[in-house]
Amino acid sequence: MESGKLRLLALLPILASFLLLYFDFFPLAYRTRCSLIPYRHYWIASKRIVTPSAVISGAVEVKGGKIISVIEGDDWQGKARSKQVYDYGEAVVMPGLIDVHAHLDDPGRTEWEGFPSGTRAAAAGGITTLVDMPLNSYPSTVSEETLKLKTNAAQGRIFVDVGFWGGLVPENAFNATALERLLDAGVLGLKSFMCPSGINDFPMTNSTHIKEGLSVLAKYKRPLLVHAEVQQELEGDDLATTEGAGNPRSYSTYLKTRPPSMEEAAIKELLTLTKETRVGGSSEGAHLHIVHLADSKSSLQLIKEAKSRGDSITVETCPHYLAFSAEEIPDGDTRYKCAPPIRDSHNKEKLWEALIDGDIDMLSSDHSPSAPELKLFDEGDFLKAWGGISSLQFVLPVTWSYGLKHGISLEQLVSWWSEKPAKLAGQDLKGAIVVGNYADIAVWVPEAEFELDDNHTVYLKHPSISAYMGSKLSGKVLATYVRGNLVYEQEKHASVACGVPILAR
Ligand SMILES: NC(=O)N[C@H]1NC(=O)NC1=O
Ligand SMILES: [Zn+2]
Numbered sequence: 001m002e003s004g005k006l007r008l009l010a011l012l013p014i015l016a017s018f019l020l021l022y023f024d025f026f027p028l029a030y031r032t033r034c035s036l037i038p039y040r041h042y043w044i045a046s047k048r049i050v051t052p053s054a055v056i057s058g059a060v061e062v063k064g065g066k067i068i069s070v071i072e073g074d075d076w077q078g079k080a081r082s083k084q085v086y087d088y089g090e091a092v093v094m095p096g097l098i099d100v101h102a103h104l105d106d107p108g109r110t111e112w113e114g115f116p117s118g119t120r121a122a123a124a125g126g127i128t129t130l131v132d133m134p135l136n137s138y139p140s141t142v143s144e145e146t147l148k149l150k151t152n153a154a155q156g157r158i159f160v161d162v163g164f165w166g167g168l169v170p171e172n173a174f175n176a177t178a179l180e181r182l183l184d185a186g187v188l189g190l191k192s193f194m195c196p197s198g199i200n201d202f203p204m205t206n207s208t209h210i211k212e213g214l215s216v217l218a219k220y221k222r223p224l225l226v227h228a229e230v231q232q233e234l235e236g237d238d239l240a241t242t243e244g245a246g247n248p249r250s251y252s253t254y255l256k257t258r259p260p261s262m263e264e265a266a267i268k269e270l271l272t273l274t275k276e277t278r279v280g281g282s283s284e285g286a287h288l289h290i291v292h293l294a295d296s297k298s299s300l301q302l303i304k305e306a307k308s309r310g311d312s313i314t315v316e317t318c319p320h321y322l323a324f325s326a327e328e329i330p331d332g333d334t335r336y337k338c339a340p341p342i343r344d345s346h347n348k349e350k351l352w353e354a355l356i357d358g359d360i361d362m363l364s365s366d367h368s369p370s371a372p373e374l375k376l377f378d379e380g381d382f383l384k385a386w387g388g389i390s391s392l393q394f395v396l397p398v399t400w401s402y403g404l405k406h407g408i409s410l411e412q413l414v415s416w417w418s419e420k421p422a423k424l425a426g427q428d429l430k431g432a433i434v435v436g437n438y439a440d441i442a443v444w445v446p447e448a449e450f451e452l453d454d455n456h457t458v459y460l461k462h463p464s465i466s467a468y469m470g471s472k473l474s475g476k477v478l479a480t481y482v483r484g485n486l487v488y489e490q491e492k493h494a495s496v497a498c499g500v501p502i503l504a505r
């Protein structure tokens with residue numbers, strides 16, 4: 001080689017380090033429309049930073065999308081002198097929420113929800129990662145090919161990170177190769193229903209299907225999420241499953257169609273399988289996660305016992321079961337219709353107790369909107385209306401507002417909404433403010449109250465179907481960072497959607 005070229009090569013490392021310095025000191029050169037701020041290396045300071053060991057006063061150093069230091073006290077000020085500092089004062093800085101149960105309905109039912117609208121609402125609510133359910137979109141995510149349709153649809157259209165659950169359905173349950181292809185393609189785990197899902201191309205599974213699913217999942221060490229309700233022969237008063245069995249506008253009619261025994265029977269059946277997830281069992285490595293538990297009595301007791309026997313099992317509940325109770329639901333107000341149903345206030349108090357005691361592991365939104373027409377507001381028919389709660393933007397303030405009277409702490413909030421969900425979804429670099437993790441951060445003011453009225457900016461695609469509209473909440477989200485990008489601040493979103501589709505490997 002000529003000596004001129006050699007000399008040029010020798011200069012490359014110097015040039016590279018110059019460029020790096022340039023990007024650090026001249027942030028405009030880094031300006032990206034993924035973020036509302038033009039820095040890749042900066043500090044976030046606050047008097048209330050929620051770390052795994054304590055709530056501290058100090059600062060978090062972010063560089064290249066990751067957290068590179070967390071400093072308690074004032075020592076960070078010297079280190080941050082030449083850097084941009086965002087000082088949020090008394091506002092809480094905590095890990096962004098990870099919602100492991102959201103129906104984004106994209107592709108195929110984007111008139112219900114969609115990646116752009118859903119992830120914008122999430123960002124405005126302090127949620128930095130969503131895991132999308134395999135049904136309500138069309139087609140359902142039940143194969144490698146249909147997962148590809150999801151990731152294509154998500155490309156450049158998500159404002160927060162989005163992972164995907166795959167569907168376990170009768171069609172693929174006995175086909176281990178098909179399930180393996182779906183898992184190899186990157187779904188974070190599988191999801192199935194033990195009762196009709198409301199979506200024709202997502203049929204329900206029985207315990208034989210579920211057993212097959214668990215044995216494949218064991219190899220991947222990924223979870224199976226189950227909607228645990230089974231239809232039963234109902235007797236006497238409970239015979240309200242069909243039209244004419246009661247006034248369909250009355251919430252109590254709907255409630256009777258889905259008694260706690262439906263959850264209990266499903267969970268009993270599941271627990272005959274989860275014993276194989278114990279150490280030495282035939283499905284060791286697999287994990288069962290029960291979604292949206294509503295029954296705080298026998299069902300919960302069964303789960304507690306299974307945990308104590310060593311089954312690999314977790315359970316979530318949702319803010320709507322903690323905020324609302326059957327007694328308060330007005331006749332005809334189908335915004336509150338979901339499955340399993342919102343039960344009475346005593347049940348709600350018991351759910352809070354279980355959450356606080358750690359018997360319920362985590363929270364999720366089960367955000368499941370539809371087109372407003374399907375809520376049948378004119379008829380107010382609880383039996384025919386779409387079942388699903390629309391909540392994504394408000395799960396943080398709802399949990400906080402209703403949790404206040406139970407004296408919940410910021411650490412508990414982080415455990416339920418970030419740490420445990422990160423673990424379930426296999427996201428080792430998310431869910432906590434620690435060095436090395438992605439800078440996924442929510443900044444919010446727990447004490448700030450607001451009313452969900454016409455003056456409040458609502459990013460939900462269909463605010464009219466959300467049962468939270470009209471309520472007064474405490475806890476205002478100021479800013480949301482995803483992988484170091486400020487994706488939302490004070491009613492503004494980044495102009496480009498740079499969330500990452502998360503695939504397991
Ligand atoms: N298909 C669907 O989203 N169903 C959900 N809605 C609901 O209220 N419970 C569910 O499982
Ligand atoms: Zn469900």
Ligand SMILES: [Zn+2]
Binds near residue numbers: 101368
């Ligand atoms: Zn759901």
